[in-house]
Amino acid sequence: MRVEERSAAAGARRRATVLAERLGFTGERLGQVQLAATEMATNLIKHAREGEMMARIARHGTFAELELLSMDRGPGMADVPGSRVDGYSTSGTLGIGLGAIDRLADRSGLHSVPGHGTVLFARFHQPGGGAVPEPAFCGLTRPIDGEQECGDAYAVRTEAGVVYVMLCDGLGHGPLAARASREAVDAVRRMALPARPAEILRHVHQRLSSTRGGAVAVAAVDPAARQVRFAGLGNVAAWTVGSGRRRGMISVPGIAGAQARTFREHVYDLPAGAGVVLHSDGLTDRWDAALQPDPSGHDPLLVAGALMRDAGVRRDDRCVVAVVPRDGR
Template identity: 70%
Template structure:
């Protein structure tokens, strides 16, 4: 399947560009290395740089198997317009790292930490990040780009993750995001049901916003998606326009996509109206919400419970968007369903 990303847009990686791998035995590291190598070579990584990618992924997988509980890795290609990056994300559910600062030292190794030290992976990657709480688990990500794509090293101020329901290869959820004149446009669609037909609906939603002329109001984009989803089984859709300079979030939702603003010591929900894009939509409501300085906007499908608490994850919402999305997918993605989350940051978290 061809990537759905158009000029300037980032969207869900298609099947073949992203893979979740269970890492609970040391032998799994070889499989991670093969898959990372195949994706990196597709992007043109070679020589020493390819070796660095392989080393970082192998070490991360080996230590995940040795020290973590319920360890998994996501390896994927992320396309941002014409640029592309290779990312891997390590996720586990314990035991966590008590001394996160110490884990950045080469050779530091205790239960739950990376034996080569996070510092080594940080130096090999163009960007990386770690969030860990004792007893809760650890999330680590690393991002790699080719030398001629150096402008993409930091990544955009948003990140999304999708994961299909067990037993399906295609996820019925999809996202798309784009920065235009300082405003982040973010769309998340949960195609009705599961499998290829749900995925087709969600991917059509991505195409609809990708083809739109910006700037545009979220309600206009939502109505555009609704029209495009007519020939599909439809889905729940939400669109947000995050404008840090104005301190506002404009939001329009149809169906049960959850929208949240986290900041200023609180979490505020945004309102979606009942309906199914493509079939049942009586009206398209758009609301404007205040965006606190450094605030984070989170959209997620109903594959995640909305009972997560930002206060239980200290420091997380000042970190990069991929860390935020990964931790929420791990902790709140407990329902037997397709799962997706899209996080937009405004503070340039490190």
């Protein structure tokens, strides 16, 4: 949702309400979700430029959450901890918005850089659903303007402490690209694990033979071994990120489902506190790791959201997945 005019706050509130009611939110708790959505949108309208919000249901096995995410290219904040205290304001208002969001949400986070913008998220656990584990990954997709379906998709599975990530960028955009990506996701979901990324990539390549194909990358993130195994075909970008630096991973030219002469697998070090990011070519690779939230100590939703905002400058489908290992999980 674009949030740039005053009327957009009501739209954000309605969208959050529909999803919250689907998860069984009622009464006071539903009102708290509505208040948080309204405050997030109002902050964008008052303080930011190029403001956007996302509202979605995220499922983790038997658990479910409502996620709210706001992104902007506004002035940013120099004092992030202070901005989350009631009474802090940069515009002469009461300054209760960010503090209220912290109190109302089950989990929230904020990343802001002066002159660069702010990313803020809030999560609300499904009523009666029990405790939701801290996520080790997050993926975001967004279709090109004018399309309802995104031609990019991702799948993430965890087996024996290793996080397997696959990202597919279906050729072109629209329904046919989305079909190719869905086929890739289904192939990964059905494949027996553990497996090497090159094996997974070969399997996806075979499954995409009846589609228009796409660029595909697979990473196996092993925090215990402090390494990442990676295999890529086409122009999906992959990086290890940490301490304000990034290191790229190597894909080979080709199109999964059509042109693939070889499936090469490489092994990369995963320093302590580092994370892994994969993104489609709907995001430029000319982003500055020093301006992104460091995976160490930040939620993967913040990592993915900030990168989607900063690097998503091309007119194309977009997908980004961030993996932030949690205590060996």
